[in-house]
């Protein structure tokens with residue numbers, strides 16, 4: 089076999105058309121008919137289909153309450169309000185995630201405190217969480233980043249010790265398990281995006297799940313005007329349903345959302361979501377089989393490691409959203425990760441280094457005066473206390489240079505996957521030839 093790197097004129101590792109191995113979501117006639125049915129009956133704005141979707145979603149997670157929202161950001165905002173985040177409070181979150189995990193705290197009058205990460209899992213380091221707790225900390229927002237479950241045992245014991253609520257952001261990890269339990273159900277509330285790029289992909293949408301009635305009531309009252317008070321009890325469409333809140337205090341404000349937001353999901357997404365959910369577990373299992381097959385073959389190859397929990401740990405990565413590899417430059421003679429990825433692209437693999445933009449380095453945190461306090465909102469909402477020190481999150485700051493995209497296989501097709509395995513192995517084993 090000619091093992092010369094493609095970047096220097098050798099044969100490309102990827103020889104075959106990958107077909108639909110990367111195509112996602114999988115849309116069949118069943119999805120089309122479900123959406124068409126909503127359109128034909130003019131049901132885009134109701135909630136009857138959504139209520140069915142919520143029941144199925146709650147059942148899947150074995151929780152009492154599931155609230156569909158129009159996107160994941162709305163579900164996280166509602167979860168923060170749900171657990172009582174308000175003026176002067178702090179939420180602890182990782183900086184290496186999308187802004188939506190934490191930024192909605194600003195509009196509740198709260199500020200964000202960033203904690204550092206565990207290098208292997210890219211999720212919150214419990215020891216750093218504990219260092220960042222103050223008497224203002226109201227919630228820890230845990231992101232199961234790139235599908236990897238966070239260390240929930242340690243985080244829940246910190247939560248208990250300090251009486252702080254835990255919000256799980258499950259946007260990357262639908263169906264992932266932690267010690268055999270589905271993520272989103274370990275903290276006090278789970279919130280997640282189910283937009284089209286995610287592993288559970290339904291269009292634009294979000295979900296909040298909880299067993300806590302108080303959190304549920306507050307989340308509903310915050311952004312679902314039609315599920316509270318007089319409006320709910322007089323609206324013929326949902327009389328008899330248990331999906332509007334029975335809360336005397338909050339129902340006083342019925343018909344007006346407390347947040348001033350409208351977070352109702354579009355029922356085209358609910359209809360699509362019901363079909364996608366029905367097939368999700370089986371499709372997720374095939375993804376797991378394909379991704380584990382890929383990484384199993386790369387075990388022991390220098391310079392690269394999988395970003396996955398150990399086998400038999402009881403932890404899984406759900407649908408393996410946006411899978412990454414971890415880069416160990418010292419095993420490849422300090423080869424620059426950009427060069428490594430360039431050589432892979434020449435082999436036919438679509439890859440690049442990098443992760444999310446670090447929140448704590450972004451001007452919206454450091455400079456933006458969003459609500460007219462005369463100083464950055466990040467500082468104003470913390471009573472003048474918060475500041476960012478460069479180098480304060482050492483692991484978070486190096487991780488974007490130590491991670492690269494790997495193919496997200498949706499089907500278990502060894503003949504195709506093997507070609508990608510060969511590409512990674514070839515580049516890693518010939519790293520000394522790359523300048």
Ligand SMILES: Cc1ncc(COP(=O)(O)O)c(C=O)c1O
Pocket residue numbers: 159160161162164185186188189231257259260280281282283293294
């Ligand atoms: C970790 C995480 N949280 C929250 C969101 C926000 O969800 P949405 O885009 O549906 O508002 C996303 C992505 O979109 C995400 O990746």
